[in-house]
Amino acid sequence: MTATTTAPVAATPVRTLGKPSDRLRAWATRAPLLPALIFMVAVTQLPFVATLVISFFDWNALYPKARHFTGLSNYSDVLTDPDLRHSVWTTILLTAAVVVASLVIGLGLALLLDRKFRGRGIVRTLLIAPFLVVPVAAALLWKHVLYNPEYGLLNGLLHYVGGPQPDWISNTPLLAVEASLVWQWTPFMMLILLAGLQSRDHQQVEAARVDGASDWQVFRHLTLPHLRRYLELGALLGSIYIVQNFDAVFTLTSGGLGTANLPYTVYQSFYQAHENGLASAAGVLVVIGSIIIATFALRVVSSLFREEVSRA
């Protein structure tokens, strides 16, 4: 399926734009596109170019006169600084754990919701709700209302069964951040996978059932291969959003206890430490990481997209 990458797209026939009237017409076609395109280049691409330039300077905002070109030394600083290296590792760990956990739980929920049962619509609504809480509010909810060691709901419920009363955020800080993010992102994965399940060829499944295939065989040999690209899409889109996560880290731990990820570190190094050069180098590294993920993401999206276009 993924091999059909020969673009059956662009319905516009190839023509030579020799005559002025042709050229005029081509510009008339492009005109509606230009405002959006120019706006995007100006607001997203130019600042990134500026970040790239700043990353080659030794520049602390508190000592603006001492600003000078240093080549790649900011990059070697970022890569050798133990705190920053730790934040690279934290970013990878956080992203991978949240994406995998929310994908697995999301798959289970999607399979449950793919069946007909009483109140399916209500259950779907209940499950989507965590995704629709403002991220800062969700992080506050976990920090104060659930995790608080003295009056949080988790320890309150443990109290009933005579369990221990741990200080969740201090004991397992990264896990605490991850759990709150899994809660918010599982609905997202569930929605994508549910859409995948519902686009299945039901006749094929019924045919397999008639031939005596068990539920597990149907899942293993029909459902899972069909879902593969939806799983990839969920994983990649999830990675792109979670790699950038700032809200949960900022709110739950303020980057303390070894939970500072790269976006938080970038924020901290220029907003609090005023190290513009270092912050920019770290920012460029985040971009390189994102580009690696994004290359795969774009490939998956474009294969789904091509299929959609060729089907139409």
Place this chain on the structure above:
Amino acid sequence: MSATTIRVRPRRARGTGLGLLAWLLGVLFFLPIAWMALTSFHSESDAATNPPSFGAALTLDGYRDFFGTGGGASPWPALLNSTVASVVSTLCVLLLAFPAAYALSIRPVKKWTDVLFFFLSTKMLPVVAGLLPIYLFAKNTGMLDNIWLLVILYTSMNLPIAVWMMQSFLAEVPVAVIEAAQIDGAKLPTILARVVAPIALPGIAATALICFIFSWNELLFARVLTGVVAETAPVFLTGFITSQGLFLAKVCAASLVISLPVLAAGFAAQDKLVQGLSLGAVK
């Protein structure tokens, strides 16, 4: 006859079991929100107890406290700022994305897929990639703590999503309808406003709701670029990060009130939510 009933019964029992499991998990996922809602109606002394007080008396004190009648900072300026930033940036997004989507679907430019993927790739550029230059630019031009700077940034943040979503919605408008309007002598703006827009309206509405949600939720830009005047609702919420005394009911009330617009917009756009979040890749 009896053979079939025996064969059917275990299957039905298992179906009921799985339905119950789905309900159980749904309730479990919703439990933190339900508990937050209940706590917001408790008095501060009932809110912070262990074991939790489920049946405590209900009161609106948390909400009174949040809205500043008890003397604290009023949330209204922040809510107003968020409303301006989200609504105006969403309108800007629609104004820019609608013609662009037209040029990428109904009357496509050459290499329109490349253009579409350029838009998508900008979405994958993390916010921190341009945060510092934007901050320095704002500082030098006096745009710091200005809500209109956030409007511009939120427009750029949501434009790629909107272009992708609208492209997929406009591609569903039948070409014959547009050609008929052209034969009748209608000009492009008229065709867009009178023919294309009404057909694509549900899709446009869903796009708008999703852009609204993302703008309303945004924290990093707002935290770095605003201060006292242009503070948005999520920045207001960060005031609750460190706990001071008894404040749990107030935090719950604040979180719930500030999440309400997102919950409402999300449920309204439920059917198109996946399409928007997956940038149009999943229908």
